[in-house]
Amino acid sequence: MAKETGIKSWKELNLGIAITTPGNAAELKTGDWRSMRPVTDREKCTKCGQCYIYCPDMVYSKDAEGYFPQDYYWCKGCGICAKECPVDAITMIQEVD
Amino acid sequence: MSKQIGIEVSLAVAEAVGLCDVDVVAAYPITPQTHIVEHLSELVADGHLDAEFVPVESEHSAMSACIGSSAAGARTFTSTCSQGYALMSELCYIASALRLPIVMAVANRALSAPINIWNDHADLMYARDTGWIQLISESGQEAVDMSILGFRIGEDKRVLLPVQVNLDGFTLSHFIEPLTIPDAADIKKFLPPYKPALRLDPDNPATLGPVGMPDIYTEARKAQDEALKASKPIIAEIFKEFGKQFGRHYNLVESYKAEDAETIIVIMGSIAQTAMTAVDHLRSQGKKVGIVRLRVFRPFPGAELFNAIKGAKNLVILDRVKSFGGGEISGPVALEIKSVLYDKQHHPKVGNFLVGLGGRDVTVQNFEEMVERVASAKIGDLPAYEFINVRE
Numbered sequence: 001m002a003k004e005t006g007i008k009s010w011k012e013l014n015l016g017i018a019i020t021t022p023g024n025a026a027e028l029k030t031g032d033w034r035s036m037r038p039v040t041d042r043e044k045c046t047k048c049g050q051c052y053i054y055c056p057d058m059v060y061s062k063d064a065e066g067y068f069p070q071d072y073y074w075c076k077g078c079g080i081c082a083k084e085c086p087v088d089a090i091t092m093i094q095e096v097d
Numbered sequence: 098m099s100k101q102i103g104i105e106v107s108l109a110v111a112e113a114v115g116l117c118d119v120d121v122v123a124a125y126p127i128t129p130q131t132h133i134v135e136h137l138s139e140l141v142a143d144g145h146l147d148a149e150f151v152p153v154e155s156e157h158s159a160m161s162a163c164i165g166s167s168a169a170g171a172r173t174f175t176s177t178c179s180q181g182y183a184l185m186s187e188l189c190y191i192a193s194a195l196r197l198p199i200v201m202a203v204a205n206r207a208l209s210a211p212i213n214i215w216n217d218h219a220d221l222m223y224a225r226d227t228g229w230i231q232l233i234s235e236s237g238q239e240a241v242d243m244s245i246l247g248f249r250i251g252e253d254k255r256v257l258l259p260v261q262v263n264l265d266g267f268t269l270s271h272f273i274e275p276l277t278i279p280d281a282a283d284i285k286k287f288l289p290p291y292k293p294a295l296r297l298d299p300d301n302p303a304t305l306g307p308v309g310m311p312d313i314y315t316e317a318r319k320a321q322d323e324a325l326k327a328s329k330p331i332i333a334e335i336f337k338e339f340g341k342q343f344g345r346h347y348n349l350v351e352s353y354k355a356e357d358a359e360t361i362i363v364i365m366g367s368i369a370q371t372a373m374t375a376v377d378h379l380r381s382q383g384k385k386v387g388i389v390r391l392r393v394f395r396p397f398p399g400a401e402l403f404n405a406i407k408g409a410k411n412l413v414i415l416d417r418v419k420s421f422g423g424g425e426i427s428g429p430v431a432l433e434i435k436s437v438l439y440d441k442q443h444h445p446k447v448g449n450f451l452v453g454l455g456g457r458d459v460t461v462q463n464f465e466e467m468v469e470r471v472a473s474a475k476i477g478d479l480p481a482y483e484f485i486n487v488r489e
Contacts, residue, residue: 010316010323015257015295016196017317019304 030057034077036092038070044089051081051090099280099343106237107132107270109278110176110202110262113241115146116284117248120171120291123151123162127181128214129266130204134176156181160188160199167197168305170296172248175199178266179206182220186227192259193228194321195305198251198291199259201229202244204270205366207455215456216266218365218417221394222429228321230260230328231395233365235351237274239392240264242345245279249288250335256328257294265367267456279343287342329396349398350405354380355387360411360472362388363402363434368415368452368459375464386468391430399437406434411471412447413464416482419451427482446471449482457486 014020038059040051045067052060052068059075060068082090104112111133114122122141124134140146149166153159156177167173177185182203192199208219224231230250234240240262247260264270279287295303309317333349340346353369354376355361362372369390379386389405391398406412416428427435431449438444448471452459463485471479 007312008316010319013313013316013320016194016305017307017309017313017320018195018295019307020295020301022302022304 026058029073030076031073034072034075035095036077036079037072037095038075038077038079038081038090039093040068040070041089041091042067044087046087046089048086050084050086054080054084056080099277099283101275101277103273104276104278105132105271105273106240106264106276107204108136109237109241109276110244110264111136111140112278113244113284114174114200114202115140115148116279116281117174117245117288118172118285118290119146119148119174119248121149121151121163121166121173122175123153123159123166123173124175124177125153125156125159125181127156127178129206129216129270130176130178130181130202132270133202133204137174156185157188160185160192163199163201164188164192164195164197167192167199168195168297170291170293170298172252172291173197173199174201176202176204178204179208179214179220182223183208186223189224189227189229189259191306193325194317196257196321196324197259198248198257200244200247200251200262201259202240202262202264204266205263206266213455214266216268217454217456218263221261221263222418222420224261225395225429228258228325229395230256230258230325230332231393232260232262233392233394234262234264234269235367235369235390235392237264237269237272237276238345239347240269241276241278242339242343242347245284245288246335246339246347248291249339250328250332252291253331253335254294255331256324258325258328263366268367283342287339325396329393329398332393332396347392348401349391349393350401351390351392352405353388353390355389355405356408357385358387358409359385360387360413360468361406361409362386362413362415362464362468363391363406363430364388364415365391365394365430366417368417371459371461372464375461375468378461379465379468384468384472397433399433402434403437403441403443406445407441407443410445411468412445413467413471414447414449415467416449416451417453419454425481431482446474446476446479448474448479450485451482452485454484459485
């Protein structure tokens with residue numbers, strides 16, 4: 001868990017909390033910030049990939065069937081995908097837990 | 098061979114910094130710090146010092162440039178005071194949080210308004226909570242030695258923090274004194290080349306100063322606080338090492354005739370010299386008076402200070418800045434000492450006096466009056482603080 005979230009004891013921090021592993025932002029679980037979750041209705045989805053293009057993070061990637069499933073590890077719930085989807089296939093639903 | 102010469106303290110500080118083989122000086126001139134910076138620019142321009150002198154457009158830029166050069170692994174120096182310090186202050190927090198051992202001489206000066214270029218400790222206390230080590234000089238020689246010590250302390254692998262070398266504006270910075278400037282070879286022996294623990298290096302990329310969200314900020318602050326607290330014994334150790342090599346011995350807290358004193362004056366900076374004259378005079382009348390002087394204000398040497406004052410019945414605590422507002426709030430030095438006493442369950446009479454604001458003279462007679470005031474007061478009669486020499 002520590003590696004996923006970047007949570008460390010003060011004793012384990014690098015000098016001046018420097019980041020010494022370039023690109024390790026990918027390990028940061030920004031999905032923790034989310035209050036709304038995007039869910040795709042595959043009945044409506046046209047596989048156009050607009051969600052993949054507009055997502056400011058790394059949430060969407062193409063699968064074998066040509067759909068773009070979400071990886072919620074990074075999804076902050078910003079809702080840009082739902083706003084941009086040309087066929088309104090993506091709905092933002094409240095996180096309940 | 099080091100030699101004693103008659104020289105203005107500011108020039109001597111600049112010479113000492115030059116002899117420390119500084120790599121980058123980024124500074125903006127401001128009275129009464131100007132001569133330090135001017136002389137360093139001369140040393141570089143005349144080819145006596147192989148360093149980059151960055152003539153920045155403001156103090157904000159000065160500290161920004163210093164952070165960059167120190168992060169790149171360069172030994173870095175700057176100097177400022179008063180409004181200049183206020184302008185650069187947001188960067189000062191960053192220099193300490195990034196653990197960059199920049200050395201900054203501050204020729205202590207009052208803060209505006211009213212605009213005032215003369216000496217007090219407004220800038221020293223403005224810097225109190227920035228996470229820098231704060232060394233305080235009593236004499237020109239101490240200002241020279243603290244500048245050299247600043248690099249050695251800050252760059253110690255166990256410390257890695259920026260160091261502020263305080264010297265009173267004008268009363269130290271502009272005085273010509275017989276000063277010993279150590280020999281370059283001796284300084285080299287005392288101060289090895291700076292080898293940064295972490296630096297900006299294209300071959301080993303690192304991010305210095307990333308965002309710290311709520312889930313890491315507390316840990317970052319704890320780590321920084323621990324580092325500053327842990328520097329205290331190391332500063333004392335390096336003072337000892339300096340004493341062995343150069344024959345001038347320094348402590349976190351200095352005492353003058355305080356061992357058997359009933360009344361102790363607690364003080365910082367150059368006015369301790371006036372206080373010594375007053376103490377000598379009072380001692381000649383059989384009065385048991387002494388001085389305890391803080392050489393280091395951050396990290397605060399609480400235990401050392403308590404040891405030095407624990408025998409006293411009366412404390413005369415001098416502050417040279419007004420910390421405004423509050424109910425029974427006194428000056429920052431007195432607050433610090435009162436909190437030490439509370440923990441120790443030791444309650445001498447405490448008089449807190451605000452003196453020397455904006456360059457106002459503090460005389461031998463003033464010291465004698467303050468000592469008498471506290472010594473003769475009944476417990477509970479002394480106000481939280483008093484302005485000395487204020488016209489009613």
